[in-house]
Amino acid sequence: xxxxxxxxxxxxxxxxxxxxxxxxxxxxxxxxxxxxxxxxxxxxxxxxxxxxxxxxxxxxxxxxxxxxxxxxxxxxxxxxxxxxxxxxxxxxxxxxxxxxxxxxxxxxxxxxxxxxxxxxxxxxxxxxxxxxxxxxxxxxxxxxxxxxxxxxxxxxxxxxxxxxxxxxxxxxxxxxxxxxxxxxxxxxxxxxxxxxxxxxxxxxxxxxxxxxxxxxxxxxxxxxxxxxxxxxxxxxxxxxxxxxxxxxxxxxxxxxxxxxxxxxxxxxxxxxxxxxxxxxxxxxxxxxxxxxxxxxxxxxxxxxxxxxxxxxxxxxxxxxxxxxxxxxxxxxxxxxxxxxxxxxxxxxxxxxxxxxxxxxxxxxxxxxxxxxxxxxxxxxxxxxxxxxxxxxxxxxxxxxxxxxxxxxxxxxxxxxxxxxxxxxxxxxxxxxxxxxxxxxx
Numbered sequence: 001x002x003x004x005x006x007x008x009x010x011x012x013x014x015x016x017x018x019x020x021x022x023x024x025x026x027x028x029x030x031x032x033x034x035x036x037x038x039x040x041x042x043x044x045x046x047x048x049x050x051x052x053x054x055x056x057x058x059x060x061x062x063x064x065x066x067x068x069x070x071x072x073x074x075x076x077x078x079x080x081x082x083x084x085x086x087x088x089x090x091x092x093x094x095x096x097x098x099x100x101x102x103x104x105x106x107x108x109x110x111x112x113x114x115x116x117x118x119x120x121x122x123x124x125x126x127x128x129x130x131x132x133x134x135x136x137x138x139x140x141x142x143x144x145x146x147x148x149x150x151x152x153x154x155x156x157x158x159x160x161x162x163x164x165x166x167x168x169x170x171x172x173x174x175x176x177x178x179x180x181x182x183x184x185x186x187x188x189x190x191x192x193x194x195x196x197x198x199x200x201x202x203x204x205x206x207x208x209x210x211x212x213x214x215x216x217x218x219x220x221x222x223x224x225x226x227x228x229x230x231x232x233x234x235x236x237x238x239x240x241x242x243x244x245x246x247x248x249x250x251x252x253x254x255x256x257x258x259x260x261x262x263x264x265x266x267x268x269x270x271x272x273x274x275x276x277x278x279x280x281x282x283x284x285x286x287x288x289x290x291x292x293x294x295x296x297x298x299x300x301x302x303x304x305x306x307x308x309x310x311x312x313x314x315x316x317x318x319x320x321x322x323x324x325x326x327x328x329x330x331x332x333x334x335x336x337x338x339x340x341x342x343x344x345x346x347x348x349x350x351x352x353x354x355x356x357x358x359x360x361x362x363x364x365x366x367x368x369x370x371x372x373x374x375x376x377x378x379x380x381x382x383x384x385x386x387x388x389x390x391x392x393x394x395x396x397x398x399x400x401x402x403x404x405x406x407x408x409x410x411x412x413x414x415x416x417x418x419x420x421x422x423x424x425x426x427x428x429x430x431x432x433x434x435x436x437x438x439x440x441x
Contacts, residue, residue, distance in 0.1 A: 133165045140162070205248055332365075332368045335350075
C-alpha cells in the first residue's frame with residue numbers, strides 16, 4: 001500500500017481523468033489544482049495508484065508538474081511519486097517513464113519543508129531496481145550534504161538510498177569520489193548513531209569494496225588507519241553491522257599485503273566470536289571472510305593456530321547449503337598447508353573433505369575438497385587410521401560368519417578373548433597389505 005494511505009478515500013467516476021487532463025495544462029492555476037487532486041488520490045492505496053499509472057499520470061507528474069516554478073506543485077509531485085513508488089508493481093513503469101532524473105532534480109530543493117525527505121523516500125523505494133541505481137547516481141553529492149546537515153531521525157532513508165546505489169558496479173568509484181565513503185565512516189565512528197544507522201553505513205562500505213579501485217581509499221582512510229578501523233568495527237556485536245563488516249574484510253582480502261595487515265590488526269579474534277554467534281547470517285559471512293584469508297599460504301597456518309579449524313569442521317555438516325560450502329572451501333584451503341594436515345586429521349576434518357570430495361554438488365568445490373583430502377591422507381597418521389578402519393571392517397565381516405553358531409556355547413570371558421584375537425589378526429593382516437601397497441592405493 002502506498003505511503004500516506006491513512007488519508008484514503010473513494011475516487012469518483014472520471015475524477016482521475018479530469019485531474020490528469022488539468023495536469024497537462026500550461027496554466028499554473030490548473031497545474032496547482034491537478035497536483036493537489038492527484039496527491040490526494042495517490043494516498044488511497046494500491047488500487048488508485050494503479051489506476052493513476054494506467055491513465056498516464058506518471059509521465060504528467062514527472063514531466064510538467066515536477067518542472068513547475070511553484071514550490072508547492074513540485075512538493076505535491078514529489079509526494080505523488082513517493083506514493084506511487086510504494087507499489088512494487090509500478091517501479092518498472094516509473095523507471096521507463098524517466099522518474100529517476102526527475103527525482104534527482106527535485107532532491108536539490110530544500111523548500112517547502114520536508115521536500116528533500118519526501119524525494120529521498122521515493123528514491124529509496126525505486127532504488128531497489130538495478131538500473132535505477134545508476135540513474136540516481138547524480139544525487140549522491142546532495143545526499144552526502146543532506147546527511148551532514150539533518151538530525152539522526154531523518155538520516156535513515158538517505159543512508160538506505162546510499163547503500164542501495166552503492167550496489168551498482170558502475171556507481172562505486174564515483175560515489176567514493178563524491179564523498180559517500182567519508183560519510184559512511186563518519187556514521188560508523190560516531191558515538192551518537194544507533195546500530196540501525198551503522199548497519200546501513202557498513203553495508204555501503206562493503207558494497208564499495210566490491211570495486212578493487214576503491215580499496216586504496218578504504219585502507220588509506222584517516223592517514224592509512226582504514227584497516228584498523230575496519231577491524232575495530234568488527235567488534236560491534238550487532239546483527240545489523242557484523243555481516244557487512246565480515247563482507248568488507250572478505251572483499252578487502254584480495255591481495256596478500258592487505259590480508260596480512262588485517263590479521264596483524266587482530267581480525268581473527270573478531271571472526272572467532274562471529275563464528276560462535278547465534279545468528280546464521282553472521283556465521284556465514286564470517287566463514288566467507290575466513291575463506292578469503294585462507295587463499296594465502298602464509299595465513300593458512302595462522303588460521304589453524306588461532307583455533308578456527310573446529311568451526312570449519314563444525315559448519316561443514318551444516319544443513320544450510322551455502323554455509324556448508326563456505327566451510328568446506330575454507331577447510332580445504334587450510335588443509336593445503338603441510339603443518340596443518342595432522343591437526344586436520346586429529347580433529348576429523350579429513351572425513352568432511354573425503355565426503356565432499358566425492359558428493360559435493362558444486363564441481364569446483366568437489367575438486368578442491370578431493371585434492372585436499374588426497375594430500376591429507378598421504379600422512380602416516382592417516383594411513384594408520386585407514387588401517388584400523390579396514391581391520392575393523394574385515395574383523396566384522398569374518399566374525400559374522402560363525403558368531404551366531406558359537407554365541408550360545410561359549411562363556412562371556414571366552415567370547416571377549418575371541419574378539420580380541422580376531423581383531424589383532426585382522427590388524428596384522430591389514431597392516432601387511434598397507435605396507436605392500438603403493439601410496440597411490
